[in-house]
Amino acid sequence: MDVEIVAIGNELLLGETVDTNSPYAARRLAEIGARLSRVTVVGDDRARMRRALEEARDRVRWVITTGGLGPTRDDLTRPVVAEVFGLPLEIDAGILADVEERFRRFGYETMPASNRCQAEVPRGARVIPNTHGSAPGLIVEGRGCTFFVLPGVPAEMRALLEEGVLPVLAAANGEKAPVVRSLVVHTAGIGESALAEQLDEVLAHAEPIEVAYLPHLGMVDVRLTLAGLPRDEADRKLSDLAEKVLRLTTPYAYGTDDQTLPRAIGEALQGRGWRLAVAESMTSGELGAEITSVPGSSAWFLGGVLAYANEVKEALLGVPRDTLERHGAVSEETCRAMLAGVRRALSAEVGCAITGIAGPAGGSAEKPVGRVWIGVETPDGAQVRKLDSPGDRDEVRRRATVAALALLWRRLRPEGEPR
Amino acid sequence: MDVEIVAIGNELLLGETVDTNSPYAARRLAEIGARLSRVTVVGDDRARMRRALEEARDRVRWVITTGGLGPTRDDLTRPVVAEVFGLPLEIDAGILADVEERFRRFGYETMPASNRCQAEVPRGARVIPNTHGSAPGLIVEGRGCTFFVLPGVPAEMRALLEEGVLPVLAAANGEKAPVVRSLVVHTAGIGESALAEQLDEVLAHAEPIEVAYLPHLGMVDVRLTLAGLPRDEADRKLSDLAEKVLRLTTPYAYGTDDQTLPRAIGEALQGRGWRLAVAESMTSGELGAEITSVPGSSAWFLGGVLAYANEVKEALLGVPRDTLERHGAVSEETCRAMLAGVRRALSAEVGCAITGIAGPAGGSAEKPVGRVWIGVETPDGAQVRKLDSPGDRDEVRRRATVAALALLWRRLRPEGEPR
Numbered sequence: 001m002d003v004e005i006v007a008i009g010n011e012l013l014l015g016e017t018v019d020t021n022s023p024y025a026a027r028r029l030a031e032i033g034a035r036l037s038r039v040t041v042v043g044d045d046r047a048r049m050r051r052a053l054e055e056a057r058d059r060v061r062w063v064i065t066t067g068g069l070g071p072t073r074d075d076l077t078r079p080v081v082a083e084v085f086g087l088p089l090e091i092d093a094g095i096l097a098d099v100e101e102r103f104r105r106f107g108y109e110t111m112p113a114s115n116r117c118q119a120e121v122p123r124g125a126r127v128i129p130n131t132h133g134s135a136p137g138l139i140v141e142g143r144g145c146t147f148f149v150l151p152g153v154p155a156e157m158r159a160l161l162e163e164g165v166l167p168v169l170a171a172a173n174g175e176k177a178p179v180v181r182s183l184v185v186h187t188a189g190i191g192e193s194a195l196a197e198q199l200d201e202v203l204a205h206a207e208p209i210e211v212a213y214l215p216h217l218g219m220v221d222v223r224l225t226l227a228g229l230p231r232d233e234a235d236r237k238l239s240d241l242a243e244k245v246l247r248l249t250t251p252y253a254y255g256t257d258d259q260t261l262p263r264a265i266g267e268a269l270q271g272r273g274w275r276l277a278v279a280e281s282m283t284s285g286e287l288g289a290e291i292t293s294v295p296g297s298s299a300w301f302l303g304g305v306l307a308y309a310n311e312v313k314e315a316l317l318g319v320p321r322d323t324l325e326r327h328g329a330v331s332e333e334t335c336r337a338m339l340a341g342v343r344r345a346l347s348a349e350v351g352c353a354i355t356g357i358a359g360p361a362g363g364s365a366e367k368p369v370g371r372v373w374i375g376v377e378t379p380d381g382a383q384v385r386k387l388d389s390p391g392d393r394d395e396v397r398r399r400a401t402v403a404a405l406a407l408l409w410r411r412l413r414p415e416g417e418p419r
Numbered sequence: 420m421d422v423e424i425v426a427i428g429n430e431l432l433l434g435e436t437v438d439t440n441s442p443y444a445a446r447r448l449a450e451i452g453a454r455l456s457r458v459t460v461v462g463d464d465r466a467r468m469r470r471a472l473e474e475a476r477d478r479v480r481w482v483i484t485t486g487g488l489g490p491t492r493d494d495l496t497r498p499v500v501a502e503v504f505g506l507p508l509e510i511d512a513g514i515l516a517d518v519e520e521r522f523r524r525f526g527y528e529t530m531p532a533s534n535r536c537q538a539e540v541p542r543g544a545r546v547i548p549n550t551h552g553s554a555p556g557l558i559v560e561g562r563g564c565t566f567f568v569l570p571g572v573p574a575e576m577r578a579l580l581e582e583g584v585l586p587v588l589a590a591a592n593g594e595k596a597p598v599v600r601s602l603v604v605h606t607a608g609i610g611e612s613a614l615a616e617q618l619d620e621v622l623a624h625a626e627p628i629e630v631a632y633l634p635h636l637g638m639v640d641v642r643l644t645l646a647g648l649p650r651d652e653a654d655r656k657l658s659d660l661a662e663k664v665l666r667l668t669t670p671y672a673y674g675t676d677d678q679t680l681p682r683a684i685g686e687a688l689q690g691r692g693w694r695l696a697v698a699e700s701m702t703s704g705e706l707g708a709e710i711t712s713v714p715g716s717s718a719w720f721l722g723g724v725l726a727y728a729n730e731v732k733e734a735l736l737g738v739p740r741d742t743l744e745r746h747g748a749v750s751e752e753t754c755r756a757m758l759a760g761v762r763r764a765l766s767a768e769v770g771c772a773i774t775g776i777a778g779p780a781g782g783s784a785e786k787p788v789g790r791v792w793i794g795v796e797t798p799d800g801a802q803v804r805k806l807d808s809p810g811d812r813d814e815v816r817r818r819a820t821v822a823a824l825a826l827l828w829r830r831l832r833p834e835g836e837p838r
Contacts, residue, residue, distance in 0.1 A: 012442070012445075012458075013445055013454075013455045013456070013457075013458070014445055014446070014449060014455075014599075015441070015442035015443060015444070015445030015446035015447075015449070015455075016442075016446075016631075017442070018437060018438075018439060018442045019437075019438070019442075020437060022434070022460070023431070023434035023435075023436070023437045023438075024434060025434070026431075026432055026433055026434030027433070027434035027435075028434075030433060030434070035432075036432045036433075036434075037432070037461075037462070037467065038432075038459065038460065038461055038467070038471070039431075039432070039458075039459070039460035040457065040458070040459055040460075041441070041457065041458035041459075041460075042456075042457055043456070048456065048457070052457070055474075180433070182433060182435070192489070192490070192491075193490060193531040193533060193534055194531075196490075196491060196531070196533065197531060210429075210493075212429060212430065212463075212491075212493055213489070213491055214430060214435075214436075215489075215572075216572075223430070223435070225429070225433070278704075278725065280704070280707075282711075283708065283711075284704070284707040284708055284710070284711035284720075284722070284723075285697075285699070285703070285704025285705060285706065285707030285708035285709075285711070285723070285725070286704060286708040287704065288699075288703040288704030288707075288725045288727075289702065289703055289704035289705040289708055289816075290704075291703070292701075292702075292703035292704070292727060293812075293813070295778070295779055295780065295812060296780065297727075298727060298728065301703075301727055301728075302727060302728045302730065302731055303703070303724070303725040303726050303727035303728055303731040303735075304703075304704070304724075304725040304727075305722070305723075305724060305725070305735070306697065306704070306707045306722040306723040306724070306725065307722050308707075308711060308716075308717060308720055308721060308722035308723075309717065309720075309721045309722055309765075311721065311765075311766070312721055312722040312765055315764070315765070315766075316722075316724070316735065316764065316765075345734070345735065346728075346730075346731055346734070346735075347730070347734075359714070360714055361714065361715065388524070390550075390551070391551060391574070393712070393714055394712070395551075395574065397708075
């Protein structure tokens with residue numbers, strides 16, 4: 001069951017508004033076994049709208065339009081949809097009464113004449129009532145195609161999708177309908193290609209499950225998608241395959257779907273009864289902020305030191321001046337001293353440290369921009385790693401934070417478990 | 420000058436990724452006088468991609484594609500674009516060398532074979548080098564149309580758009596073309612309605628300049644937009660109006676366009692010869708990370724203490740146990756003690772502190788979730804403020820960070836200057 005969306009509005013094509021309606025609809029459609037096959041974004045232009053709507057009408061059985069239902073001159077969806085189906089526009093008495101009632105409720109004596117056009121609908125259209133705003137949705141049928149005409153305001157669009165569109169599509173699709181289900185395995189600290197090679201054998205036999213690698217700054221998500229089976233069966237197959245993927249990508253995989261790397265680290269710390277402290281130079285709080293994004297992190301996170309200036313590394317972390325002078329702030333030796341210092345200063349079982357050169361200035365031939373040392377120290381000992389990160393200041397900092405989290409996970413994760 | 424975008428990727432049609440590339444491109448295109456006339460989103464499906472690309476090719480002179488350039492099986496843009504122009508694929512020696520070099524730099528001995536296809540380009544394509552990732556962009560011409568083929572990762576897409584697409588389109592468009600220009604005045608610490616009242620009079624006479632208020636978590640941007648004039652003239656009119664807006668919104672406005680609140684604070688600190696230290700409980704690094712997003716911040720930022728646990732507030736900031744027991748960690752008294760403590764511990768002229776309850780747990784009738792104390796202390800004295808923030812954990816933390824920055828700005832900004 002293919003569905004297309006035509007999103008209408010100059011604000012979308014000027015970049016003033018991001019179309020979040022289509023991704024929302026996409027997720028909800030997949031869950032009832034429908035597939036979003038194309039999204040077309042056009043402006044408030046009669047000819048361009050008509051062309052896009054006619055093309056969609058001729059390609060698929062089901063079309064959702066969003067936007068262009070307001071009371072102003074640039075709101076053209078109603079008349080253009082009427083044209084596309086060769087239907088006249090007529091005043092719908094029910095809608096007119098609702099719109100007038102809405103104005104009275106907000107304390108206006110009379111409704112502006114411009115709002116009257118909101119009650120005009122293509123002949124024969126069914127109305128999807130809108131309890132969140134003044135523009136109702138419409139269902140218009142003809143020429144082997146059904147249009148669901150929805151407003152563009154996200155809260156209204158979502159409500160009408162749930163109440164007036166998904167039930168119709170689900171009924172048309174039937175209960176045992178094949179659906180599209182996805183499951184994501186999250187990894188950190190391994191590259192896309194290395195990951196793909198590690199998984200090649202098992203995923204070569206995974207069909208009809210589709211596999212996609214989604215890299216984002218030092219992390220790679222492996223998305224497994226299965227279309228064409230009823231929901232229960234699809235979920236069972238996906239989670240079987242996910243188990244294999246998790247096992248093969250140990251120690252880089254840290255969970256599936258909603259799991260986050262900081263939460264996985266927190267669970268591992270709680271399992272061991274250890275508490276964490278951080279010492280951040282270059283990232284100056286990014287690591288601490290990521291870790292405490294987890295609700296309840298106070299159970300296993302103590303705090304840390306933002307040792308941006310060398311004086312702070314000395315005063316609060318006890319990094320010896322001699323170490324800073326001989327090896328520099330960005331060095332294995334300083335990283336190790338920060339680790340020992342932050343564990344001591346905060347009485348923490350586990351320390352994590354980052355020091356590096358984010359740029360754009362501060363690099364040298366010997367230590368270029370992007371050079372980073374990260375480290376983790378537990379009661380079992382310290383481990384430090386050197387990174388040479390690509391990208392600009394933000395990217396260098398972000399990659400360092402992710403690499404530190406990935407190292408924490410590898411050091412703390414329960415032994416012998418695949419995740 | 421009409422431009423279309425074809426955004427490619429199953430993740431877009433499954434709703435897992437929101438297409439932020441197109442809105443970004445839309446804004447940048449408008450600024451050089453080009454118009455985004457349609458966006459089409461299709462999945463990683465050879466036939467559907469081909470159809471969408473051929474339709475775009477036949478409608479407009481300029482097409483930008485995003486996505487589908489990675490090394491894996493589902494990355495089909497290069498071969499499909501070649502088909503659309505009837506061109507064979509050939510290995511580009513320059514790209515191949517770059518990709519191999521990239522792998523060496525990251526410490527891999529050999530490049531996985533799958534990455535070799537990233538060097539395949541339609542015959543005659545020009546390469547847009549990609550310094551942010553392994554997939555370069557391409558310019559492919561034929562049949563009266565030019566395709567700019569860009570990667571889907573936003574950082575890479577934006578860089579290649581700036582370096583390889585906009586210069587070509589601007590040159591084709593000519594210098595005197597009417598453009599859409601915008602200028603943004605940034606404010607923090609004042610609400611949208613209060614701001615609108617303050618600006619009402621001057622903006623009532625501002626036509627044909629359009630005014631939009633863009634609120635986002637404690638900050639409000641005032642966007643001034645002027646369409647239909649050549650670039651120079653538009654910019655002159657906009658900056659005249661911006662001067663008035665800046666003057667009327669003192670002390671909340673901190674700059675225009677690319678200015679950021681942390682950078683404005685840094686410039687103010689440098690003007691006074693003072694250095695800053697932060698003490699963060701609830702936000703645990705968000706403030707420090709924001710401040711050091713500014714290149715060169717080491718000139719005026721020393722570091723700080725993430726005092727998440729009360730033990731750390733005592734041990735590193737010298738907050739008296741008695742204060743914590745009598746007033747609690749989220750209190751004016753603790754906030755003041757954190758300010759004094761962080762200035763002392765880091766020998767800083769200026770301290771900034773945040774303590775609060777981000778939730779979801781930890782609230783009480785007396786101190787609900789969202790209760791936050793922020794403070795700033797300079798050699799001229801301390802100032803603390805109580806906030807009761809709406810929203811979830813992320814929003815409470817984010818609003819606290821912005822409020823702390825806004826208070827820093829109001830306390831530090833040069834006297835008598837409008838910004």
